[in-house]
Amino acid sequence: MESSPKRMPTLDEVAQRAGVSRTAASRVINNAPHVSRAKREAVERAVRELGFVPNPTAQALATRRVGAVVLAVSSDEPGLFADPFFAEVIVGVSAALEPTDLELVLLLANTPRGRDRLERLLRSRRADGVMLMALRGDDPLGRLAEQTDLPVVFGGLPLTGEPRWYVDADNRGGARLAAEHFVRTGRRRPVMITGQLDTQVSAARERGFTEGLALAGVPLLGVEAGDFTEDGGAAAMERLLAAHPAPDALFTASDAMAIGALRTLRTHGLRVPEDVAVIGFNDLASARHTAPPLTTVHQPVRSLGREMARMLVGAIEGNDPGPLILPTRLTVRESAPDLPTAD
Amino acid sequence: MESSPKRMPTLDEVAQRAGVSRTAASRVINNAPHVSRAKREAVERAVRELGFVPNPTAQALATRRVGAVVLAVSSDEPGLFADPFFAEVIVGVSAALEPTDLELVLLLANTPRGRDRLERLLRSRRADGVMLMALRGDDPLGRLAEQTDLPVVFGGLPLTGEPRWYVDADNRGGARLAAEHFVRTGRRRPVMITGQLDTQVSAARERGFTEGLALAGVPLLGVEAGDFTEDGGAAAMERLLAAHPAPDALFTASDAMAIGALRTLRTHGLRVPEDVAVIGFNDLASARHTAPPLTTVHQPVRSLGREMARMLVGAIEGNDPGPLILPTRLTVRESAPDLPTAD
DNA sequence: GTGAAAGCGCTAACAT
DNA sequence: ATGTTAGCGCTTTCAC
16 A cells, blocks of 8 residues: 555645636746736735645756756765765755755665666756766766766766866875975885775875875885775785884875774884874864874865855856865874974 | 756657557556567667656656655754764665665755755655654654655654654663663762753653663762763863762763763863773764773664665555664773773 | 646556 | 556746
8 A cells, every 4th residue: 555645735726716827826936027916915825825835846847957966976885975074075065055946865876776876867867967976996977977968066086087077175285295294294214005096086195195205205115005994994004014114104095094004003012103103184073083183184075065066056057167176284183293203 | 048958868759769659668668567579679679779768757747756755854053964973874774775766865954944945845745755853852843744744754753742653772771771881880970961951862861871870779970961062072071070070980972972071081180981981872983983992872873774764665655664763782892891990 | 917828758547 | 458648737938
């Protein structure tokens, strides 16, 4: 047995009750011109009395505008979304959507089925636009996104190609700040833990870090790939220590990995920051609660969400807002203090 | 200038191309019976060639089923949603929705405008069902949710009244576990920090804790209200210490507040767990990273989301799944170890 | 200013 | 098995 959706008052009923044509009623509701004061008031009363709310589906069909945008998070790992990062993005997106009357559809495309849905969605006018995040490698979704005629805003760049609309944080610049900080505070044997190699964020952060060091003539002792998770960070740190027993600085492409690495360092009896200075990336709440508190590259995550949504709304309205790169900065805490530490 | 939504192939075009009636085409697409093999194949080919995907809006209008459910988070604080708690709920909801073809609409109703939208949504058939979370006090939304004929599943109970469908964690039972743990490990001067007094979770956790203590004949030394945030927890702890200088155990209604309280305790030179044992509530990632790691009441957050979605899907399909209470358990870590600590 | 009529793209009786 | 006919509830020409 199916629940029978109860009927709600229709525009015709409003019109009838107000003693006007459906056309007039429609005009009043969309406060269009060409309606006499009298009729307008009659309709308004009827609307109130009947508790009428226009049926969005019917409106969508008639206007060819759905009134919704999608935020799609594509990724293989089921847990990825649990990262507070996304919560923060969503808050930003939601805030930017608030003044519009666009609904937010959330699509976690972590399974094959989820990806299918996303794909269908891109060709089916189920939304007026799409925000796409966390694309891995050169995900075919990227290409698909170009074929659709729905506006698509990327959150972060895909590995290859440059989409028409995207918002990204200055990952390269931020990583460079980390390198400069290490150099300035006298560290000379830095190592790094990257994210998955097929992600653009990871590549950009690695590149920025390397550049920053190179500019100061400091060689990068070693690099290992993590997967943006704590455990991945811990494991990568083990591998790093096996190959390079005495690093004096560690930069990780995410806070989560830094947290994992801290664990490993402790296990090996290495003190932070005395023996090894550590810098992470993101600066979400968790960075403040590590022991010691984590120095990290701050990324304006909420703004990222906000700007993505704004850009999408612009695109839907027919504008062509260019891409946007948001600034990053270094948040210094105890894990890599600003003054040279006593060794 | 508005972006002109490009036209996509329609069912009629598919039918025409396949040389069959629209009805036949429709039948194939919804793989309904009564289509000859030949026709079926012809249609399938046409679909492939044209890249046809049915227009969900039109389907929705015709079937009176929107194909979407809403997850609404009502709250006054803008930041509340940034709590990893919700990310976890969403992962659960999303997983449960995966096998269905329901889309997830996310509504953060933290502003007046947001609440308006939620209200309209409840009367406008923009979705087939609603999940409602984090209702404060006796939010009028609760009543509204009862008037609508859309199925509504509550996540957590509202302060007053018992909705037809809800999923909740066993807050009372969990809090009781905390009390018992304190008693068992020899603590006799416990204090508590609650959440906002007008939330059901807070009330349930306070009640459970009090009951647990009462059963053992241990009096509750003091209670202060926080607001589920770190800073709120820190402030509440200050007030508690002002009134009761020497508690030996602290239970907080959330991990975030416990983290704040830890800060305050440290400031006052009190050691955890030696001087004061601390137990929080939630057991999300952050609890593992406090210093010392936090003993806390574990709540199956992802399951909560999953079960809410399942319940809603059931309700949409016309079943009447009863309410559901999910078990909680104590996760013991260093902030309140299991064996009596040496004083 | 006003209303009739023709869609929007699909589904669901109801005949055949 | 197949097609015809009405809708679903709203918007939008277009003629008055």
